[in-house]
Amino acid sequence: MAEEAERFLRTAAVDDQAQQAFDSKKWLWVPHEKEGYMKATVTETKGEQVVVEVQNGGAGTFDADKCYQMNPPKFEKMEDMACLTYLNDATVLENLRQRYYSSLIYTYSGLFCVVINPYRRLPIYTDAVVAMYKGKRRSEMPPHVFSVTDNAYCDMLQNHENQSVLITGESGAGKTENTKKVIQYLANVAGSGAKKMGGALDQQVIQANPVLEAFGNAKTIRNDNSSRFGKFIRIHFGHSGKISGADIEYYLLEKSRVVRQTSKERSYHIFYQLLEGASDEMIKSLLLSRTYGDYHFISNSAGTVDGLSDSDEFKATEEAFGILGFESDEKMSLYRTVAAILHLGNIKLRAKSSRDDQAEVADPSDAQKASHLLGIKVDDLCKSLVRPRIKVGNEWVVQGRTTEQVTFSIAAISMALYDRMFRWLVQRVNKTLDYKMHNQYFVGVLDIAGFEIFDFNSFEQLCINYT
Secondary structure, three states, X not given: OHHXXXXXXXXXXXXXXXXXXXXXXXXXXXXXXXXXXXXXXXXXXXXXXXXXXXXXXXXXXXXXXXXXXXXOHHHOOOOEHHHOOOOOHHHHHHHHHHHHHOOOOEEEEOOEEEEOOOOOXXXXXXXXXXXXXXXXXXXXXXXXXXXXXXXXXXXHHHHOOOEEEEEOOEOOOOHHHHHHHHHHHHHHHXXXXXXXXXXXXXXXXXXXXXXHHHHHEXXXXXXXXXXXXXXXXXXXXXXXXXXXXXXXXXXXXXXXXXXXXXXXXXXXXXXXXXXXXXXXXXXXXXXXXXXXXXXXXXXXXXXXXXXXXXXXXXXXXXXXXXXOOOOHHHHHHHHHHHHHHHHHOOOEEEEOOOOOOEEEEEEOHHHHHHHHHHOOOHHHHHHHHHXXXXXXXXXXXXXXXXXXXXXXXXXXXXXXXXXXXXXXXXXXXXXXXXXOOOOOEEEEEEEOOOEOOOXXXXXXXXXXXXX
């Protein structure tokens, strides 16, 4: 298995003939509208400009300060770009491009490890590959997230200091997957064997991801499994260097996605997993249908994702709940809340009359379903929406609302409800991962939500981009 992974980790030596034929004075990188930069040979120099023949057969004149020197062939596909003779935009992009074409997705740049998403499964995350990197110096092995993780783990043991791994990048870059690989590596090399609530600690640390992904990840325009929240995962270790527990902090959950998505996106996975994967008995108890188009909050979204089975993902979520020790009533409370939000979005409103724009509930059936699932009285829910009591000074007064105002109130309640449910979920996962053992140090993994720029950006997305 390690031999199979080798060709995805290390490149072959450069041809000596190519090295000898290279003339550093003639070859340059010149700007190119489509490719970024193209190889070119200098034919003439005119003051501060150069006349070149571009590799694609064209010719042109460029300002010399916009052209970059080219590295000799021996520097092709360098594992650490800090070792390049000429370090500039063109040489960095070319090195990453050539490594990517050779399925070498990891490249060092000094202290950083640059990863380019291959959008396919590579055999470089097996137990055999974990064993290859265990206890090895960074210079001894090809670039890999396992090497970064092992160095953080070894530095923690040797220096007796907490360590952290920062994983950042645009949406779809592979942050969530590499976060899981960091956790996988630590669980593999430092699993303690401790058990609690239906599973082993190292497995519970790993299985926290499917649960959080179901409730906190969604399809966006650029990524089918985009984390719509940031998280900081601390893996705690005892004196012996074995995992003694873990905890998770989250921030910036994109609440607006609960009630609004574009036609090429989806809401959080759990909505579709529940409709597709739940048993007929559960669907009936939640008063749901299996058609996502029946629910206003998600009816405009892309219902399916190519290559993704929501039914299989729901089974994986259920399995993860079991390993994490969730009780049946705890899971059902989550599902009831998700279903209630779908029903809240379907509440139909109307104005009382043509001369009175005060809103009233046109059909109480959806409000009754939501109230039943939330365990509240339907009359109280309807009154709080269309005629809420508000405090003015020291007095409480009843305020009439228009249909537009009530629609906004329903969306706000749904977002707040989902946010509180997600907060409880993280706290419940932390309860399982807290083994009450002596924690000496930790390795932290900071997975920052992916930045994207849309035609229309939500407030949460602007906060993510700013972060």
